[in-house]
Amino acid sequence: xxxxxxxxxxxxxxxxxxxxxxxxxxxxxxxxxxxxxxxxxxxxxxxxxxxxxxxxxxxxxxxxxxxxxxxxxxxxxxxxxxxxxxxxxxxxxxxxxxxxxxxxxxxxxxxxxxxxxxxxxxxxxxxxxxxxxxxxxxxxxxxxxxxxxxxxxxxxxxxxxxxxxxxxxxxxxxxxxxxxxxxxxxxxxxxxxxxxxxxxxxxxxxxxxxxxxxxxxxxxxxxxxxxxxxxxxxxxxxxxxxxxxxxxxxxxxxxxxxxxxxxxx
Amino acid sequence: xxxxxxxxxxxxxxxxxxxxxxxxxxxxxxxxxxxxxxxxxxxxxxxxxxxxxxxxxxxxxxxxxxxxxxxxxxxxxxxxxxxxxxxxxxxxxxxxxxxxxxxxxxxxxxxxxxxxxxxxxxxxxxxxxxxxxxxxxxxxxxxxxxxxxxxxxxxxxxxxxxxxxxxxxxxxxxxxxxxxxxxxxxxxxxxxxxxxxxxxxxxxxxxxxxxxxxxxxxxxxxxxxxxxxxxxxxxxxxxxxxxxxxxxxxxxxxxxxxxxxxxxxxxxxxxxxxxxxxxxxxxxxxxxxxxxxxxxxxxxxxxxxxxxxxxxxxxxxxxxxxx
Numbered sequence: 001x002x003x004x005x006x007x008x009x010x011x012x013x014x015x016x017x018x019x020x021x022x023x024x025x026x027x028x029x030x031x032x033x034x035x036x037x038x039x040x041x042x043x044x045x046x047x048x049x050x051x052x053x054x055x056x057x058x059x060x061x062x063x064x065x066x067x068x069x070x071x072x073x074x075x076x077x078x079x080x081x082x083x084x085x086x087x088x089x090x091x092x093x094x095x096x097x098x099x100x101x102x103x104x105x106x107x108x109x110x111x112x113x114x115x116x117x118x119x120x121x122x123x124x125x126x127x128x129x130x131x132x133x134x135x136x137x138x139x140x141x142x143x144x145x146x147x148x149x150x151x152x153x154x155x156x157x158x159x160x161x162x163x164x165x166x167x168x169x170x171x172x173x174x175x176x177x178x179x180x181x182x183x184x185x186x187x188x189x190x191x192x193x194x195x196x197x198x199x200x201x202x203x204x205x206x207x208x209x210x211x212x213x214x215x216x217x218x219x220x221x222x223x224x225x226x227x228x229x230x231x232x233x234x235x236x237x238x239x240x241x242x243x244x245x246x247x248x249x250x251x252x253x254x255x256x257x258x259x260x261x262x263x264x265x
Numbered sequence: 266x267x268x269x270x271x272x273x274x275x276x277x278x279x280x281x282x283x284x285x286x287x288x289x290x291x292x293x294x295x296x297x298x299x300x301x302x303x304x305x306x307x308x309x310x311x312x313x314x315x316x317x318x319x320x321x322x323x324x325x326x327x328x329x330x331x332x333x334x335x336x337x338x339x340x341x342x343x344x345x346x347x348x349x350x351x352x353x354x355x356x357x358x359x360x361x362x363x364x365x366x367x368x369x370x371x372x373x374x375x376x377x378x379x380x381x382x383x384x385x386x387x388x389x390x391x392x393x394x395x396x397x398x399x400x401x402x403x404x405x406x407x408x409x410x411x412x413x414x415x416x417x418x419x420x421x422x423x424x425x426x427x428x429x430x431x432x433x434x435x436x437x438x439x440x441x442x443x444x445x446x447x448x449x450x451x452x453x454x455x456x457x458x459x460x461x462x463x464x465x466x467x468x469x470x471x472x473x474x475x476x477x478x479x480x481x482x483x484x485x486x487x488x489x490x491x492x493x494x495x496x497x498x499x500x501x502x503x504x505x506x507x508x509x510x511x512x513x514x515x516x517x518x519x520x521x522x523x524x525x526x527x528x529x530x531x532x533x534x535x536x537x538x539x540x541x542x543x544x545x546x547x548x549x550x551x552x553x554x555x556x557x558x559x560x561x562x563x564x565x566x567x568x569x570x571x572x573x574x575x576x577x578x579x580x581x582x583x584x585x586x587x588x
């Protein structure tokens with residue numbers, strides 16, 4: 001690929017990001033996933049956890065925000081190709097010179113960044129409604145963790161979207177995939193509370209390493225070794241997803257062209 | 266070099282029937298077709314619904330992989346060199362879908378321009394020009410959701426011209442448009458023709474094909490059954506006349522009786538409001554009228570006209586009255 005073509009593909013990525021933001025800003029389903037559902041989870045978690053230990057408030061805020069992040073990725077990012085197919089734009093996207101992975105990356109980036117609002121909403125709820133003291137103890141490492149979280153989530157979406165397009169049977173399990181990740185990734189309580197045999201599954205999830213880094217940097221328990229491990233795992237998983245998604249997309253688009261499933265007619 | 270070279274192209278769709286005992290059924294949509302199109306030519310593919318026109322266009326625009334045969338567009342194989350070809354062609358499929366309805370017309374064009382690697386400086390000039398060309402300048406900042414079908418179709422035209430493609434595929438571009446919208450769109454197509462763009466147009470409107478196309482391929486049941494200029498196709502029916510009879514309520518068995526008459530070549534029926542217009546192609550001209558009247562006796566009939574055949578009649582004869 002020439003430098004000029006790469007620059008043009010990057011321009012597509014950022015324009016996709018802008019266009020997607022415009023479209024999802026008025027989507028009530030997205031707003032529910034980003035704002036309402038995480039707020040409900042935050043209220044329940046605050047009632048359950050903070051009377052025993054008010055210092056858990058920041059854990060709750062971050063955890064409920066991450067539920068919004070995961071739900072948005074699962075439903076909006078996961079459906080990013082399928083939705084194009086429903087609206088009849090998938091054929092136009094496939095029959096143009098920009099690789100589809102740039103388009104999906106831009107769409108997922110918009111969804112994931114917008115879903116960070118759920119963390120802000122949970123923060124505002126805990127601070128204003130419950131009058132809880134909220135403090136990020138290690139702000140700079142926290143910011144780096146957020147950036148890596150966004151990267152690993154966006155790349156995870158690059159895998160979900162083609163898998164859902166290829167196999168509608170998997171998509172039927174979309175709802176069932178929401179809560180297990182909340183639990184296995186330790187969004188709302190530490191995975192140490194789960195049976196030991198579930199731990200390897202948690203380790204295989206980039207959201208687990210994201211939650212671990214964000215919780216630790218928020219409460220100030222993140223050691224340099226801890227940060228190196230969590231950040232390294234997020235970068236590793238993100239890169240693996242990115243590389244694998246290129247192969248997956250190529251295979252799936254060829255299959256869709258062979259099976260005549262790019263359009264709905 | 267030809268703009269399009271199609272050799273023995275074939276596409277079979279595999280479908281399954283039943284839930285418990287599933288049987289696989291193969292449907293041949295395009296069956297061993299061959300044709301070519303010269304640079305700058307406006308080539309039409311004519312055929313009834315389900316004849317294989319859209320399937321052919323989808324294979325030529327890299328959206329569908331052929332089951333057999335080869336196709337090259339602008340010298341590039343549509344399967345092996347799809348990536349190189351995509352930036353050089355543009356396409357429109359009839360209908361309203363394929364646009365982002367929650368965005369305005371301008372943003373739709375801006376986005377598709379970037380997908381086709383049009384430099385921002387170029388798009389800033391080209392988008393207003395194309396909006397003007399398709400008559401959407403005043404509505405460009407409105408959401409596509411509120412556009413009429415014709416406006417969406419015109420936006421599709423603008424979209425496909427953003428990267429100034431060398432070759433255009435227009436699949437029934439005027440379908441569903443009102444007469445004024447369809448006429449405006451045909452004017453745009455004539456303009457593109459004047460710019461020496463190579464165009465492949467599919468349609469089942471004969472007058473459109475007659476007015477626009479340099480050459481026509483008639484496709485039916487996935488096979489090309491005639492390939493000629495509009496004038497050449499009309500010669501297929503020079504020996505015939507057409508008797509048109511208005512019938513108010515046409516039973517199937519009466520139609521069968523007409524088709525069975527020895528002096529009748531082809532029959533087609535067109536529904537117009539409350540009546541059916543019977544188009545009977547016959548070598549006997551007005552001499553066939555008494556025999557037809559006798560066969561249709563007992564039915565409520567309207568006016569009867571005998572006229573010279575048109576391209577549409579040639580088409581009807583070729584597809585055996587299925588149009």
